[in-house]
Amino acid sequence: MTPKNKYFKVTAKCGHVGKGNYVPVAFAVKAESRSAASQKVMTYHRVKKQLNDAIISCEEIDRDSYKELVQANKEFKYLQCKCNRQQREIEGFYSLICKNEYREERRKVEPAKSMKYRRAIYELGGRRNSLSLCYGED
DSSP: OOOOOEEEEEEEOOOSSSSSSEEEEEEEEEEEEEHHHHHHEEEEETTTTTTTTTTTEEEEEEEEHHHHHEEEEEEHHGGGGHHHHHHHHTTTTGGTTTEEEHHHEEEEEEHHHHHHHHHHHHTTTTTGGGGHHOOOOO
């Protein structure tokens, strides 16, 4: 007995728009479960695979919605681009780009702590593994 495939709309963060930015794209996927659909989308081109939160949402849809979404993705020029020049030529493309808030929060570092850390690395001759002696283990 073979498991029945269901239809899913998986919205993922897609890249090639700068570090810390993404374009949300909805993909139509046939899979057995939500997790299988999400895993399948993570192998697609342009999806930001390195992010832990690359999948924004995953919802089950009917067959008609699936076909409409497949057709919409065929017409979406961002998914057919081969280079940055083609991306820039898409009308209204920059309005689709979103900031990845998770990345922005991680970049905020206190300058004093950063300089203290760099000075400690310099004094230890570039050995970062010896920093646990100075700062303790995190």
